[in-house]
Amino acid sequence: MKTKILATFGPAIEEKSKLAKIIKYTDIIRINFSHTNEEQAEQYIAHIKAAEKLAGKEISLLADLPGPKIRLGKIKDPIIVKKGDLLKLFYEGNKLEKGVIPVSYRYISDDCRNGMHLSIGDGYLKMKVEGIKDGIVFAKAINDGIISSRKGLNLIGADITEQTPTEEDIKFAKFAKDKFDFIALSFVKSDEDIKRLREKVGNDIFVISKIERRHALDNIKAIAEESDGIMVARGDLAFDIPVESIPIAQKKIIKASREAGKPVIVATQMLMSMVNNPMPTRAEVNDVANSVFEDADCVMLSDETAVGSYPIESIETMSRVIHNAEKEAQQSYPRSVDGIYSYIAHAAKDLSEKHDIKCIFVPTESGASAIRLSQFRPSSDIIALSENPNVRSKLALFKGVRAMDIKNYSSTDEMLENIKELALKLKIYEYLVVYGSPRKKGSTDSLKYVSLLP
Ligand SMILES: Nc1ncnc2c1ncn2[C@@H]1O[C@H](COP(=O)(O)OP(=O)(O)OP(=O)(O)O)[C@@H](O)[C@H]1O
Ligand SMILES: CC(=O)C(=O)O
Structure with missing residues (x-):
């Protein structure tokens, strides 16, 4: 099998024997610093090293930096939201009044506009901004939903003030530099973001740029040249461009990466239904196979291995789909011979x-x-x-x-x-x-x- 599988680490595969089974099928494990601090990461690495011995195989590690991803803060109990409810969002670093939902992003009230749509937790709860006053964003729920701690919050179409990499990214990257093989930079806008990370952390890091912004798509050629690798981060990208544009964006990103000679990963929701089911949907199987046909270097599992009920079945399925697709795959982007x-x-x-x-x-x-x-x-x-x-x-x-x-x-x-x-x-x-x-x-x-x- 030529196409690589990247598996996201999480509670679903923490147990040593499960992790060893995952390692049989994967070459790289991703630890997401959006859900992990340095101390936990050290523990996870120790688990992975132990499982590596059990599996008798070397594994590489990818540190995924959070970037200026906006998340809800700590919420004691999940909140049931009904269509029409008015929610109040506020930066968690400020003193919170009762009934206000904390948000991790300091510029939340600066970057929101009246009438702007917001989306919580990968798009399941949609809201519309109805007003902004004294740093509080008032948003009306467009549909029913549940909100809980640390869920992602997307400001649809907003120009995000905070720069990539953030101070937190730099701190995590310095920690990860000698412990991880790859560092993934989230919400890249231009090649300058990658240069800034290298300036702060060192030129010897392997930087994978996550393409999850409209601006990054516009600058994809320069980003691919400056990066060591590229990730098609379809999860957040689908909040910044219409979801129907994702297939074209994926093709564009893979083409630019291949032309720049950089490895490219296709990520997010590849076998999402397998979080709860032992079988994938037909559409998901096609998605994995199409990524192989489009000549990606690597495909990624996220929730499927991090929190899913069927992590082993997910990775086995992905491996079988790749294996079969590769029998029919043709080279999509022939490289010119030079030198x-x-x-x-x-x-x-x-x-x-x-x-x-x-x-x-x-x-x-x-x-x-x-x-x-x-x-x-x-x-x-x-x-x-x-x-x-x-x-x-x-x-x-x-x-x-x-x-x-x-x-x-x-x-x-x-x-x-x-x-x-x-x-x-x-x-x-x-x-x-x-x-x-x-x-x-x-x-x-x-x-x-x-x-x-x-
Ligand atoms: N180390 C972890 N501990 C607990 N839960 C985790 C961990 N890593 C991931 N998860 C859970 O698995 C889900 C999928 O993982 P993933 O890292 O792809 O999340 P994400 O927040 O969508 O990614 P990103 O931050 O890159 O947008 C997350 O929503 C989170 O709930
Ligand atoms: C992987 C990731 O960050 C995304 O798809 O948004």
Whole structure:
């Protein structure tokens, strides 16, 4: 299977044996800092490491930063809201009067306008702003619903004052820098947001930009160039653009990411009905398969694994759908070949496909040669070989790449001998090697065909 699965961590998979089962199917686990603090994250990482041992597989970690996401504050008991009820929303940092609902966002009354629509908890409760006075936003419920602590609040079509990354994002990113492989930046508007995060946290972080704003869609080319990876964050994006525009936006984002040579994740509600049911809907199955056909590197599970009743069934289903879809998938965005190393990678793709060679080994110091090959989407498997666990874990996001450890070597002959040993262990008897001089970065200048067949 070439397409990667990203699973969101949550109470549904906290138990070690469940987590080990999830790890069997996934390459990356996402911890969402909207629902987690540093102390809890440390505990979750310890759980994941223990389950990793049980599963006998290395796993990569993604820290998802909250961004200027607006949420309700702490609410003691869930509030039942009836159509026509007038709710009062107020910044939680201020002194709250009775009957006022706390909101995490300091600019709530500045960014709301009369007549603006609000939406709570992924769109289930809709409201309309009827007035703003002394920092309180008065909003009328358009339908019945229930509100509870920490639910997301979307100001539909508003220009959000708070910048990305927020101070909280920077704090979490500094914490996550050495503990996580990927950092996802939420509500990116432009490439400047990514540059600001790097300036504050360091240039060596792997930044995945979450595309969940209209502005980000307009700036997608520059964002894809500046980011290390992209996420189609359909949940919040559907509050900023009409829901019917999501399929086109998804295509646009995947195309821009592929053209920039950056890995792309499709996220949110992929198998949502499996939160409560052991079977997906036909439409959901199509959604996962279409993401494979559109050539995404990775698909994500959110509520399904974080809080769902069927986390294992969800990930098994996703894996089966991907497996089947890949039999029919065609390359959607052919990359142009440009420069010597690119021609060598492309030659490996051509040769492997024309002669039905199932595996390309790529010893790699930085991961770049394996990434270059992944961008050409060969039908053969790419096995990246690196002694560096940090390089191996970054490669988890790239379609078709499986990263493995390799025994230390000091000459090309020794390296080829090590690969032969590994190939025999994996029962691979015919393969290609894309390689360069050992210990020389950026020198992947050779392509070798190896047959161990009698
Ligand atoms: N660590 C956690 N502990 C408890 N519940 C969690 C945790 N992580 C996620 N959840 C729950 O799972 C649901 C889905 O998770 P996800 O992280 O995708 O949420 P989200 O708030 O929609 O995402 P985002 O903040 O990126 O918009 C959340 O609504 C939350 O209720
Ligand atoms: C994943 C996420 O943040 C979204 O879809 O909005």
